Amino acid sequence: MTERTLVLIKPDGVARKFVGEILGRVERKGLDIVALKMLTVSEEDATQHYAEHAEKSFFPELLEFITSGPLVAAVLEGPRAIAAFRQIAGGTDPVAKAVPGTIRADLALDGQQNLVHGSDSPESAAREIAIWFPELR
Numbered sequence: 453m454t455e456r457t458l459v460l461i462k463p464d465g466v467a468r469k470f471v472g473e474i475l476g477r478v479e480r481k482g483l484d485i486v487a488l489k490m491l492t493v494s495e496e497d498a499t500q501h502y503a504e505h506a507e508k509s510f511f512p513e514l515l516e517f518i519t520s521g522p523l524v525a526a527v528l529e530g531p532r533a534i535a536a537f538r539q540i541a542g543g544t545d546p547v548a549k550a551v552p553g554t555i556r557a558d559l560a561l562d563g564q565q566n567l568v569h570g571s572d573s574p575e576s577a578a579r580e581i582a583i584w585f586p587e588l589r
């Protein structure tokens with residue numbers, strides 16, 4: 453069953469010049485890039501995107517990080533695209549959780565500046581795609 457997922461290459465990924473590396477891994481996995489753009493996200497949109505974390509202690513720091521510079525937003529499509537991207541991304545903590553061979557394990561050290569975001573469910577994907585790509589609706 454084909455599905456879509458919303459992926460971000462976070463500001464650390466752009467700053468560290470991993471856009472090509474990360475999109476290359478996406479393409480090698482076989483996922484289609486159906487929409488792609490670079491932007492610096494507003495505090496308002498970032499708050500919407502991370503609404504589920506609004507009450508967490510790390511939220512202010514997360515908001516500051518994600519709005520700190522240009523990021524790349526993409527919509528990926530393919531069979532089981534949501535799980536497929538989270539598989540190649542690796543777990544949230546690049547050292548404690550991500551498995552070697554994943555984007556986060558191979559390229560990151562920090563539990564917050566962990567290079568990428570991927571939607572975690574079909575409901576999240578639909579909600580997030582509407583935030584980042586309203587023109588797709």
Ligand code: RTP
Pocket residue numbers: 505510514543544563564565566568569570571572
């Ligand atoms: P994402 O939403 O970015 O794909 O990452 P995720 O599902 O693996 O992790 P999630 O629990 O949804 O957390 C979202 C992002 O918040 C930052 N974070 N910082 N300082 C901390 O303890 C902490 N915990 C999470 C990370 O950037 C994480 O990816």
Ligand code: MG
Pocket residue numbers: 570572
């Ligand atoms: Mg998440």
